[in-house]
Amino acid sequence: MASAKDEDDGGFTAWIEELPGCVSDGATEPEALDNLAEAFRGVTDETRSVMQQRQPSAAAAARFRDGEMNVPKRDRSSVVPEG
Numbered sequence: 425m426a427s428a429k430d431e432d433d434g435g436f437t438a439w440i441e442e443l444p445g446c447v448s449d450g451a452t453e454p455e456a457l458d459n460l461a462e463a464f465r466g467v468t469d470e471t472r473s474v475m476q477q478r479q480p481s482a483a484a485a486a487r488f489r490d491g492e493m494n495v496p497k498r499d500r501s502s503v504v505p506e507g
Contacts, residue, residue, distance in 0.1 A: 426440050427440075436456035
């Protein structure tokens, strides 16, 4: 949810509480909210870019699925008692 506040020194500040750092301002409330929408698009575009960089390639996903990539199992000897 977007919020806007009339500043004592003039202008408005707008922010999205659920998205820390997504804040903007403007001379009027509509301008502040328009600027906030632009800031939101910037945050979501950057998040999308970072998430795409973290996604495995289709070839790597296929190798993992087909068992060609071995993922080592964790050594549980120090966690599970023997016996």
